[in-house]
Amino acid sequence: MNIPKDLKYAASHEWARIEGDTATIGITDFAQGELGDIVFVELPAVGAKVTQNKPLGTVEAVKAVSDLNAPMSGEVTEVNGALEGTPDVVNKDAYGAGWMVKIRISNAAEAANLMDAAGYDKMEKHGH
Amino acid sequence: MEKKTPFYQHHVKAGGKMVPFAGFLMPVQYQGIIEEHRHVRSAAGLFDVSHMGEIEVRGPEALKFVSYCTVNDPAALAVNQVQYSAMCYQDGGIVDDLLVYRYPEHYFLVVNASNLAKDFAWLQEQSKGFDVTLANTSDQVAQLALQGPKAEPLLQKICDLKLSDMKFYWFGTGKVDGVEMLVSRTGYTGEDGFELYFDIKYADQIWEALFQAGKEFDLRPIGLGARDSLRLEMKYCLYGNDIDQTTSPLEAGLGWITKLKKAGEFNGRDVLLKQKAEGVKRKLIGFELEGNAFPRQHYKMFKDGAQVGEVASGVFSPSVSKGIGTGYIKAEFSAAGTPFQVEIRGKMVPAQVAETPFWKNSSIKK
Numbered sequence: 001m002n003i004p005k006d007l008k009y010a011a012s013h014e015w016a017r018i019e020g021d022t023a024t025i026g027i028t029d030f031a032q033g034e035l036g037d038i039v040f041v042e043l044p045a046v047g048a049k050v051t052q053n054k055p056l057g058t059v060e061a062v063k064a065v066s067d068l069n070a071p072m073s074g075e076v077t078e079v080n081g082a083l084e085g086t087p088d089v090v091n092k093d094a095y096g097a098g099w100m101v102k103i104r105i106s107n108a109a110e111a112a113n114l115m116d117a118a119g120y121d122k123m124e125k126h127g128h
Numbered sequence: 129m130e131k132k133t134p135f136y137q138h139h140v141k142a143g144g145k146m147v148p149f150a151g152f153l154m155p156v157q158y159q160g161i162i163e164e165h166r167h168v169r170s171a172a173g174l175f176d177v178s179h180m181g182e183i184e185v186r187g188p189e190a191l192k193f194v195s196y197c198t199v200n201d202p203a204a205l206a207v208n209q210v211q212y213s214a215m216c217y218q219d220g221g222i223v224d225d226l227l228v229y230r231y232p233e234h235y236f237l238v239v240n241a242s243n244l245a246k247d248f249a250w251l252q253e254q255s256k257g258f259d260v261t262l263a264n265t266s267d268q269v270a271q272l273a274l275q276g277p278k279a280e281p282l283l284q285k286i287c288d289l290k291l292s293d294m295k296f297y298w299f300g301t302g303k304v305d306g307v308e309m310l311v312s313r314t315g316y317t318g319e320d321g322f323e324l325y326f327d328i329k330y331a332d333q334i335w336e337a338l339f340q341a342g343k344e345f346d347l348r349p350i351g352l353g354a355r356d357s358l359r360l361e362m363k364y365c366l367y368g369n370d371i372d373q374t375t376s377p378l379e380a381g382l383g384w385i386t387k388l389k390k391a392g393e394f395n396g397r398d399v400l401l402k403q404k405a406e407g408v409k410r411k412l413i414g415f416e417l418e419g420n421a422f423p424r425q426h427y428k429m430f431k432d433g434a435q436v437g438e439v440a441s442g443v444f445s446p447s448v449s450k451g452i453g454t455g456y457i458k459a460e461f462s463a464a465g466t467p468f469q470v471e472i473r474g475k476m477v478p479a480q481v482a483e484t485p486f487w488k489n490s491s492i493k494k
Contacts, residue, residue, distance in 0.1 A: 033145070036156070036157055036160065036161050036353060037160045037161050037162045037163075037444075039162075039420075039422070039444040040420040040422065040444075042420070058473065060420070060422045060444070061444075062161045062162060062353065062357060062443060062444045062446070063161065063353055063356065063357075063443060064424075065422065065424055091160070
């Protein structure tokens with residue numbers, strides 16, 4: 001299972017790359033595999049406020065839909081516009097080109113609520 | 129603990145993502161639903177459908193019994209002909225939908241895996257007073273569905289029946305790679321193709337023979353995900369979504385298999401006759417959504433602010449590249465072209481009753 005060590009993970013299968021006061025957010029390789037072919041990603045507008053563990057968007061696959069939860073609270077500074085035309089990049093490169101939004105972190109302490117790669121790997125193996 | 133079909137190891141080897149389905153571990157996809165879906169529409173795909181249930185009905189009153197338990201008319205079947213039908217409760221609700229195969233002296237019923245135990249118990253109950261014997265042969269039968277426009281030339285390479293003479297919804301008993309089996313020109317995809325029923329002991333041999341013969345046609349294994357999107361593009365019913373014990377065949381658009389005037393009594397006839405005379409209050413329709421919105425089971429359908437129905441099945445359609453679905457809607461709004469709305473996470477999304485099937489370039493030769 002592909003779980004990069006430099007990211008933080010939420011129990012609902014989102015990842016966050018924290019760099020200074022910015023977090024880049026996406027869904028994990030496990031999540032994209034479970035969903036199957038992704039056909040649309042609904043994302044918030046730049047400037048929208050998001051709250052940790054609350055939905056900020058939705059990921060539509062052929063057969064199923066899933067909420068995209070915010071792994072941390074903050075304000076959306078950028079959305080990945082490329083996903084509009086090619087949502088399948090999430091299937092191909094969940095941690096790279098398949099990123100979804102960037103936020104300006106409003107409460108850095110929330111990072112403590114996220115798992116590291118080892119913790120996420122363990123959760124996934126023992127009962128999702 | 130889920131059962132495994134005799135093809136389990138082949139699915140794993142081919143990269144199938146195995147999920148629990150109707151008590152079996154089944155491949156939901158191999159390469160991806162969209163790619164697999166398009167491959168069946170353009171070339172050929174092989175589905176393991178060994179989870180399906182098979183029931184033999186034998187005895188002097190086999191015809192009378194099958195007719196009593198199903199809404200279509202099995203008396204109309206010639207030997208080697210297949211019929212799509214449904215079994216109904218006395219209140220007109222659907223026990224299951226099924227295929228009825230006519231042999232010279234007996235009938236072979238193919239039912240949904242998820243309903244097999246219920247169906248068999250129900251059929252046994254119904255059989256009291258009929259001179260018939262029922263046998264559930266599901267555990268001895270392997271079933272593969274070979275589907276796609278290349279299915280006939282592919283199968284003909286290793287089959288001793290003259291397939292070009294076999295029409296849609298007919299079957300024969302012949303040899304495939306030297307193994308005797310039931311070869312049926314049927315399927316659940318909207319493409320030409322065959323369903324093969326044979327003894328599970330030949331599972332490995334037949335799987336390998338089909339892929340060997342299928343090399344030049346780029347035959348690929350196809351999962352349950354694409355099976356669902358393919359059937360939905362044809363508006364073929366799925367039990368549990370489109371039909372169940374609360375829906376009647378007339379509501380489900382299955383009036384064409386409901387032979388109210390056939391000879392002899394059958395389950396549900398009185399209710400169905402009344403529904404037919406009075407008209408049904410709701411109908412199963414196909415619809416399309418506008419934009420990047422996708423319907424899912426149980427989403428609500430609205431018209432002028434009032435709820436008028438509920439989504440039964442929904443999917444991203446790989447053929448028309450938009451969200452399509454089925455749903456039960458009040459009969460007055462069921463005409464093709466009627467606009468309505470589907471509520472998706474609090475938003476009202478424009479929808480329209482569609483002409484079905486959604487897929488209009490089927491390779492089926494009727």
